[in-house]
Amino acid sequence: MSQDHLTHAEHRDDEASKLGMWLFIFTELLLFGGLFVVYAVYRYMNAEAFHLAHEELSVTMGTINTVILLISSATVAMSTSAIRLGDTKKALILIAITIIAALVFMVNKYFEWGGKFEHGLYPGSAELAARGQGEVLFFGLYFFMTGLHGLHIIVGLVLLTISYIGVKRGTINGESPVMLDNSGLYWHLVDLIWIFLFPLFYLIK
Amino acid sequence: MSSESQVHSGYVSFRDVETKYKGILAWILSTDHKRISFLYLYSMITFFIVGMLLGLAMKLELIAPGKTVMTAETYNAFFTLHGIIMIFLIVIPGLPAVFGNFFLPILIGAKDVAFPKLNLFSWYLYVLGAVVALTSQFLGDGAPDTGWTFYAPYSFKTHTNMLPAVIGAFILGFSSILTGLNFIVTMHRMRAPGMDWFKMPLFAWSLYGAGWIQLLATPIVGITLLMVVGERLFQIGFFDPALGGDPVLYQHLFWIYSHPAVYIMILPAMGIISEIIPTFSNKSIFGYKAVVYSTLAIAFVGYFVWGHHMFTSGMSSTALYIFSFLTFLVAIPSAIKVFNWVATLYKASIQMEVPFLWAASFLFVFMIGGLTGLFLGSIATDVHVHDTAFVVAHFHFIVFGGVGYAFLAAMHYWFPKMYGKMYDKEIAIFGWISFTVGFFMLYTPMFLLGYQGMPRRYYDYVAQFHGWNIVSSIGAFILAAGFITILVNFIRAAYGDKIAPNDPWGGKTLEWSIESPPSLENFEEVPFVDKHPYDYSEPTSEK
Numbered sequence: 001m002s003q004d005h006l007t008h009a010e011h012r013d014d015e016a017s018k019l020g021m022w023l024f025i026f027t028e029l030l031l032f033g034g035l036f037v038v039y040a041v042y043r044y045m046n047a048e049a050f051h052l053a054h055e056e057l058s059v060t061m062g063t064i065n066t067v068i069l070l071i072s073s074a075t076v077a078m079s080t081s082a083i084r085l086g087d088t089k090k091a092l093i094l095i096a097i098t099i100i101a102a103l104v105f106m107v108n109k110y111f112e113w114g115g116k117f118e119h120g121l122y123p124g125s126a127e128l129a130a131r132g133q134g135e136v137l138f139f140g141l142y143f144f145m146t147g148l149h150g151l152h153i154i155v156g157l158v159l160l161t162i163s164y165i166g167v168k169r170g171t172i173n174g175e176s177p178v179m180l181d182n183s184g185l186y187w188h189l190v191d192l193i194w195i196f197l198f199p200l201f202y203l204i205k
Numbered sequence: 206m207s208s209e210s211q212v213h214s215g216y217v218s219f220r221d222v223e224t225k226y227k228g229i230l231a232w233i234l235s236t237d238h239k240r241i242s243f244l245y246l247y248s249m250i251t252f253f254i255v256g257m258l259l260g261l262a263m264k265l266e267l268i269a270p271g272k273t274v275m276t277a278e279t280y281n282a283f284f285t286l287h288g289i290i291m292i293f294l295i296v297i298p299g300l301p302a303v304f305g306n307f308f309l310p311i312l313i314g315a316k317d318v319a320f321p322k323l324n325l326f327s328w329y330l331y332v333l334g335a336v337v338a339l340t341s342q343f344l345g346d347g348a349p350d351t352g353w354t355f356y357a358p359y360s361f362k363t364h365t366n367m368l369p370a371v372i373g374a375f376i377l378g379f380s381s382i383l384t385g386l387n388f389i390v391t392m393h394r395m396r397a398p399g400m401d402w403f404k405m406p407l408f409a410w411s412l413y414g415a416g417w418i419q420l421l422a423t424p425i426v427g428i429t430l431l432m433v434v435g436e437r438l439f440q441i442g443f444f445d446p447a448l449g450g451d452p453v454l455y456q457h458l459f460w461i462y463s464h465p466a467v468y469i470m471i472l473p474a475m476g477i478i479s480e481i482i483p484t485f486s487n488k489s490i491f492g493y494k495a496v497v498y499s500t501l502a503i504a505f506v507g508y509f510v511w512g513h514h515m516f517t518s519g520m521s522s523t524a525l526y527i528f529s530f531l532t533f534l535v536a537i538p539s540a541i542k543v544f545n546w547v548a549t550l551y552k553a554s555i556q557m558e559v560p561f562l563w564a565a566s567f568l569f570v571f572m573i574g575g576l577t578g579l580f581l582g583s584i585a586t587d588v589h590v591h592d593t594a595f596v597v598a599h600f601h602f603i604v605f606g607g608v609g610y611a612f613l614a615a616m617h618y619w620f621p622k623m624y625g626k627m628y629d630k631e632i633a634i635f636g637w638i639s640f641t642v643g644f645f646m647l648y649t650p651m652f653l654l655g656y657q658g659m660p661r662r663y664y665d666y667v668a669q670f671h672g673w674n675i676v677s678s679i680g681a682f683i684l685a686a687g688f689i690t691i692l693v694n695f696i697r698a699a700y701g702d703k704i705a706p707n708d709p710w711g712g713k714t715l716e717w718s719i720e721s722p723p724s725l726e727n728f729e730e731v732p733f734v735d736k737h738p739y740d741y742s743e744p745t746s747e748k
Contacts, residue, residue: 016319016394023386027424034428034458038443041454124440133442133449140441140448144432 014178021182025189028152032193035145039200042137049134051205056121057142058112062202065108066194072101073191076160076184083177088167091180095164098187102157109150113143142201149193156190159183218625219725236321237725239623242307244328249295249303250692252335256290257685259283264647264681266664267674280664281350282365286342288353289370293377294335296608297466300473301384301419302331304615305412307623309388311716311723312406314397314732319390323383330380338373341366352662354463357444357455361436368437375430378423381469385419388412397715400734403497406714407490407738410497411476414504418465418472422508426462429455453518460511468507470604472500474611475542478564481618482546484712485561486553489739492545499538499545506535516587525584532582539575543568558710559633563614566641570606574599577652592662595655598648606644613640613691620695621705625721628698636694640687646680714738 043050079094116139120127123140163183166172172179219239224231232240263283266273275283306324310317318324342348345366351359355374360367392413396405405413433455435441442448444455483490490496512520512528520528546568555561577599580586590596621627650673655661659670666674708717715734719727 013319013394016390019393020320020323020386020390023389023420027382027386027420030421031424031428034425034461035432037458038432038454041451042449045451046449123435123442136442137449140435140439140443143439144435144441144443148431 012176014176017178017182018185021185025185028189029193032145032148032196035141035148036196036200039141039145042134042141043204046134046137049132050138053131053135053138053142054201054204056116056119057202058115059202061108061112062198065105066198068101068105068108069191069194072098072105073188075101076187080177080181080184083167083172083180084174086174088170088173091167092164095160095167095180099157099160099164102153102160106150106153109146113146116143145197146201149190149197152190152193156183156187159186216720216724218720218722220625220722222725234325236317236325238306238310238317238321238324239723241324241328242303243623245298245302245306245331248328248332248335249299252290252294256287256295257688259287259290261681261685263287264678267666268678269674270666270668270671272665275664277664278347278350281662282342282348284662285349285352285370289338289349289374291605292353292466293338293374294331296470296604298331298377298381298384299470299608299612300477300615301388301412301415301469302328303612304408304477304619305384305388305473308619308716309391309409309412310395311719311727312409312714312738313392313395313400314715314728314734315391315395316726316728316731318387319394320387324387327380327383327387330376330383334373334376334378334380336373337369337376341369341373344369354459355430355433356459357433357436357450357452358446360433360455361445368434371430371433371437375427375434378427378430381419382423382427385416385423389416389420392416397732397734403494404734404736404738407479407493407496407500408473408476410500411472411474411479414500415469415472418469418504418507422462422465422469425458426466429458429462432458453515453520456515456518457511460514461508464511464514465504465507467604468503471539471607472503474567474607475500475539477611477615477618478546478567479542480712480714481560481564481614482549483739483741484618484710484714485556485558485564486549487556487711488549488553488741489737490545491548491551492541493737493739495541496545499541502538503535506531506538510535513582513587516584517591529582529584533579536575536579536582543572543575556710559628559630559637560614560618560710562634562637563610563617566637567607567610567614570602570610570644574602574604574606578603590655592660593655594651594659594661597661598651598655601648601651606648613637616691616695618710619716620698621709622716622721622723624699625705626698626701627703627705627709628694629703632690632694636687636691638687639690640684643680643682643684643687647677647684648680650674650677650680713740 075094076098079091079098082088082091082094116122121139122128123136123143128136128139160183163172163180166179219237224235226234232244235241262275263280266275266280306318345368347365349355349363349365349367349370351363351365351367355367355371360371392405392409432441432443436443436445436450440448442450444450444452446452479490479496510528510531512524513532516525516528577595580590581596581599617628617633654670654673654677657670659666705721707719707721710717715728715732716723718732
């Protein structure tokens with residue numbers, strides 16, 4: 001009796017895959033939840049320093065990145081509809097737009113981070129240390145949280161690329177769209193977390 | 206062999222089934238939940254022996270005041286490693302990864318877990334996490350010496366090799382999350398036809414409760430450990446007062462996970478006891494629904510009691526009262542379970558078999574552990590005994606007593622199913638006696654020592670504590686002798702030729718309705734379940 005034969009014989013359960021993805025998303029939310037708690041505590045303790053530090057960030061850049069992510073969330077959602085309607089070509093275009101948007105986001109992020117490093121605003125720098133503890137904490141949190149979010153963007157990019165290849169090869173199709181659905185769900189999570197990070201760092205006065 | 210004839214070709218044990226790979230590869234590349242369970246079992250026994258040896262070395266050091274066999278630094282490294290191994294590698298993943306993997310699908314009438322590949326991946330993460338954590342002992346500037354809690358500011362001030370320990374714990378957390386996720390989806394999607402939620406066996410229910418804790422609490426410690434990594438690598442001042450951080454915040458974040466983690470350990474242990482007691486009482490569990498709801502209540506309330514680890518760390522008095530109150534509250538559902546188990550035994554016709562001895566002694570150690578937990582949950586008493594040997598004794602009664610006794614109960618209960626062989630009853634009873642005598646000799650004196658003021662985590666003590674420490678150290682070796690007896694008994698049985706029947710104990714749950722050991726597919730036909738899991742209304746046919 002061959003084990004592989006039996007493994008392949010197992011039935012496919014798309015509901016289970018989606019449920020699994022949702023549970024994983026809960027986990028991810030709590031991962032960031034821990035950071036939001038830390039942010040809240042330190043903001044409460046250092047309100048003034050956090051205000052001063054936030055003025056170093058460019059609201060324009062942040063807004064552009066927010067819009068980019070919102071658009072990409074819309075396109076990935078549309079791609080899951082397109083694949084159900086059997087329009088593979090449209091689905092491919094929409095996934096490609098999502099991937100490009102993600103890349104543009106990362107490029108923006110690179111320039112943003114680069115700018116901060118140029119001004120000496122990074123953890124461990126003498127320049128930042130001279131500004132006091134509150135700002136050290138603000139930028140520590142800024143780099144840690146946007147950095148972790150950036151890692152999630154990269155994971156999302158990988159998932160979207162796998163989905164793109166899957167759609168192209170026909171393994172993801174109207175009958176079996178769950179891989180694309182799950183990549184889309186994950187992408188919405190990445191977007192959602194940014195929707196919280198953006199006001200916390202860029203907007204709150 | 207054509208696929209048509211395979212279905213009817215009769216029974217082949219999952220252990221003997223022909224696979225694509227040969228030898229050890231047939232196990233470490235298998236996605237069969239039963240083989241993965243064995244991978245975990247053998248890894249854990251290996252780690253447990255290491256952890257036990259470290260514990261014995263510490264007890265040897267404490268047999269007399271002053272330096273006996275090791276320096277203070279070595280002692281610090283030993284209790285840290287003992288804690289990391291026992292907590293992160295054994296008691297947190299232990300029962301779900303070994304018995305959950307093997308029996309959850311069978312108990313609910315499924316052929317495997319929902320995501321078999323993810324299940325195997327979890328084991329690889331477990332091994333990776335273990336290896337990374339253990340490298341901290343051999344590389345860099347010495348073994349970590351912070352204790353398993355990695356408290357700030359020690360964890361980023363110490364010159365020792367903290368990073369691998371912290372990263373290893375993070376990876377192990379990931380493995381735990383994925384196992385919990387897998388089990389929850391399995392229970393939602395793969396229960397046999399007819400098995401509604403309230404026909405699910407109680408071990409499955411306990412894994413469901415534990416699964417949610419794994420899923421929702423583990424990421425908090427994950428991110429906290431990542432923050433320690435950020436702190437050590439990039440001088441981000443999350444918890445460093447010199448940079449504006451708050452070390453007490455670290456303790457909060459750590460215990461937000463690590464207290465619920467105690468329930469990840471104890472809920473499956475309670476689930477196993479809830480399986481064993483009805484089987485050996487030949488009677489349905491008393492108050493099935495009360496056991497289920499108390500499982501869920503523990504999982505829920507368990508999130509909100511973390512502050513009782515920090516009564517002396519600096520919190521507002523309002524917070525102290527609330528955490529103390531909630532701690533007393535969480536004891537109620539645990540007590541409900543104890544009453545249910547005892548009520549199940551009432552007027553039952555009890556079979557005095559080895560698994561029952563373990564389950565019954567679980568009740569004693571669990572109650573001692575639980576009640577002394579309430580000493581620590583009362584604020585005033587806690588101030589007196591915190592950071593003493595009393596805490597260590599309580600912790601070992603509840604965690605080693607709870608999980609260890611449940612693990613060995615489960616091992617004796619399910620061994621015939623897992624191996625298809627039966628162990629020697631006399632040796633097993635001898636092992637149980639030795640283990641239990643050693644256990645009480647080892648930990649009971651620590652309550653007294655702690656109450657008299659002997660601090661924990663010291664390699665030395667004043668002469669007045671000498672007497673009880675000798676008793677405790679001797680107990681440790683009796684316990685270890687018991688454990689080795691049990692282990693040898695199992696190994697002999699596994700290689701022996703005493704074949705076990707399919708249902709040696711007269712159990713009614715689904716695992717006893719199939720062959721020992723089960724076939725690859727578990728069930729030839731997916732069973733239809735229309736009965737309560739512990740239905741003893743008809744007399745047992747096979748005994």
